[in-house]
Amino acid sequence: MEIIDNIKDIRDRLNSSVDVGFVPTMGALHQGHISLIKKATNENKIVVVSIFVNPTQFLENEDFSEYPRTIKSDIKICELCGVDYLFMPNINDMYGKNETLIKAPNKNGYILEGFRRPGHFDGMLQIVLKLLLLVNPKNAYFGKKDAQQLSLIKNMVKNFYLKVHIVECDIIREDDGLALSSRNVYLSSSQRDLALNISRSLKIAAKLIGTGESSCQVLEQKMRTILDIDGIDLEYIAFVDRNFTQIDTIELKNTIILVAVYIGTTRLIDNIWI
Amino acid sequence: MEIIDNIKDIRDRLNSSVDVGFVPTMGALHQGHISLIKKATNENKIVVVSIFVNPTQFLENEDFSEYPRTIKSDIKICELCGVDYLFMPNINDMYGKNETLIKAPNKNGYILEGFRRPGHFDGMLQIVLKLLLLVNPKNAYFGKKDAQQLSLIKNMVKNFYLKVHIVECDIIREDDGLALSSRNVYLSSSQRDLALNISRSLKIAAKLIGTGESSCQVLEQKMRTILDIDGIDLEYIAFVDRNFTQIDTIELKNTIILVAVYIGTTRLIDNIWI
Numbered sequence: 001m002e003i004i005d006n007i008k009d010i011r012d013r014l015n016s017s018v019d020v021g022f023v024p025t026m027g028a029l030h031q032g033h034i035s036l037i038k039k040a041t042n043e044n045k046i047v048v049v050s051i052f053v054n055p056t057q058f059l060e061n062e063d064f065s066e067y068p069r070t071i072k073s074d075i076k077i078c079e080l081c082g083v084d085y086l087f088m089p090n091i092n093d094m095y096g097k098n099e100t101l102i103k104a105p106n107k108n109g110y111i112l113e114g115f116r117r118p119g120h121f122d123g124m125l126q127i128v129l130k131l132l133l134l135v136n137p138k139n140a141y142f143g144k145k146d147a148q149q150l151s152l153i154k155n156m157v158k159n160f161y162l163k164v165h166i167v168e169c170d171i172i173r174e175d176d177g178l179a180l181s182s183r184n185v186y187l188s189s190s191q192r193d194l195a196l197n198i199s200r201s202l203k204i205a206a207k208l209i210g211t212g213e214s215s216c217q218v219l220e221q222k223m224r225t226i227l228d229i230d231g232i233d234l235e236y237i238a239f240v241d242r243n244f245t246q247i248d249t250i251e252l253k254n255t256i257i258l259v260a261v262y263i264g265t266t267r268l269i270d271n272i273w274i
Numbered sequence: 275m276e277i278i279d280n281i282k283d284i285r286d287r288l289n290s291s292v293d294v295g296f297v298p299t300m301g302a303l304h305q306g307h308i309s310l311i312k313k314a315t316n317e318n319k320i321v322v323v324s325i326f327v328n329p330t331q332f333l334e335n336e337d338f339s340e341y342p343r344t345i346k347s348d349i350k351i352c353e354l355c356g357v358d359y360l361f362m363p364n365i366n367d368m369y370g371k372n373e374t375l376i377k378a379p380n381k382n383g384y385i386l387e388g389f390r391r392p393g394h395f396d397g398m399l400q401i402v403l404k405l406l407l408l409v410n411p412k413n414a415y416f417g418k419k420d421a422q423q424l425s426l427i428k429n430m431v432k433n434f435y436l437k438v439h440i441v442e443c444d445i446i447r448e449d450d451g452l453a454l455s456s457r458n459v460y461l462s463s464s465q466r467d468l469a470l471n472i473s474r475s476l477k478i479a480a481k482l483i484g485t486g487e488s489s490c491q492v493l494e495q496k497m498r499t500i501l502d503i504d505g506i507d508l509e510y511i512a513f514v515d516r517n518f519t520q521i522d523t524i525e526l527k528n529t530i531i532l533v534a535v536y537i538g539t540t541r542l543i544d545n546i547w548i
Binding site (some may be wrong): 007011045057096098100101102103104105106123125129130133134149152156158159160161162183243 | 281286297368373374375376377378379380381384394403404407408426429430432433434435436466517
């Protein structure tokens with residue numbers, strides 16, 4: 001594995017490569033990332049992982065400077081997974097003085113996560129577009145956990161006629177159901193117990209849908225009995241189709257149920273694809 | 275020459291082409307465009323011209339619906355110039371419901387033209403990025419007349435690591451000095467006479483610089499004696515370097531002098547590269 005820290009080298013290495021798989025990350029790699037990387041190494045001749053904690057997708061009051069950084073462990077993980085190039089640029093490599101900005105679509109980019117974190121998706125799309133055009137992969141791997149991000153990226157790829165195939169990867173969970181997230185390290189033991197209610201609520205909704213329930217209102221009420229409790233600050237429960245248009249009635253194979261909560265100062269999101 | 279009116283066909287035709295020259299236009303082709311197209315046919319195996327009056331770069335009060343459209347003449351011109359593909363998409367081909375937007379850099383995108391036409395450059399960059407990624411040319415041709423546009427496009431190409439070479443093409447003028455523009459057709463005969471003062475003022479500035487004058491303030495005063503007259507509504511005289519940073523002192527080979535005026539309801543811009 002070669003570690004590359006600048007634009008010129010990554011361009012040189014990938015100049016004539018046609019079968020590249022790409023996994024962009026912000027580091028603090030966990031089993032969720034590993035599942036993406038393994039899928040990429042299985043499906044492509046050359047695999048590039050990027051680690052870049054992207055400042056433009058953090059709001060002013062967010063945890064950019066405190067975001068978990070575990071570089072040594074990340075490098076080891078990439079090596080063990082058979083990554084060919086680990087791209088770790090610094091901020092000045094990725095951003096100049098007069099950057100052309102991306103603005104997420106007015107509607108889909110500013111509801112749900114985009115409503116709570118206005119501007120977050122603009123910065124996320126900006127770095128993803130930069131990285132996709134720099135690495136020029138055949139396949140790029142993103143997790144379903146950030147479902148709205150995934151939807152916006154697929155939309156951007158279509159809008160700008162990029163040839164990359166966006167591969168949607170399943171959410172990886174702990175044995176007890178907690179969706180893996182780099183931010184889980186912020187949770188105390190008791191907070192972690194509380195957090196289990198998130199996946200629990202989603203599973204109960206899925207089970208009810210399995211028995212024929214299709215009213216989003218009824219499902220939300222059931223989920224609220226699990227999530228409206230002391231210690232959990234529920235931000236939203238939402239029902240959307242694959243294009244992130246909000247829906248009232250479950251449509252099988254075209255519904256995502258989303259939850260966002262604060263537990264203490266830690267923000268957690270999870271979802272289930274129906 | 276083949277006329278193509280949809281995304282699928284243009285992608286199919288250019289799929290494996292490596293030596294493509296591209297001239298994006300809004301139609302109403304004049305000698306300025308013809309000089310770009312001829313340069314492109316001289317320098318590339320395959321030449322694509324696009325004609326698309328892009329709605330997102332017109333402000334609400336601007337002349338989108340009245341913008342000159344001379345399709346028959348445009349097609350003839352492209353044929354005579356040896357264009358291979360004339361791409362004329364309709365609006366629904368280029369824009370869907372949830373478009374990812376481009377925002378010009380906060381500083382350079384919102385001064386001068388960007389200050390008078392806020393949002394104009396966002397829409398211009400959006401369609402140029404779309405077209406560049408769709409056509410994937412080796413060379414793309416833009417006129418120096420829209421100097422700030424050219425600067426922002428070059429900056430965007432750098433920001434997103436596009437491999438296209440942006441070819442800067444000289445301003446084409448009538449024999450009496452008037453810079454060619456699709457909007458010149460709006461001018462009455464007497465307005466056209468007044469408009470000659472624009473290029474006159476730029477030439478006088480260039481002449482003074484040739485004799486050693488380097489103070490932008492002095493040069494602006496001289497230019498104002500020509501442009502501050504009845505019938506001309508002077509918007510700005512500006513002195514910038516090639517990156518569109520405003521300057522006080524002329525630097526040879528790194529200065530652009532810009533003028534924007536209204537004559538009646540017609541907005542005209544011109545510039546000279548020192």
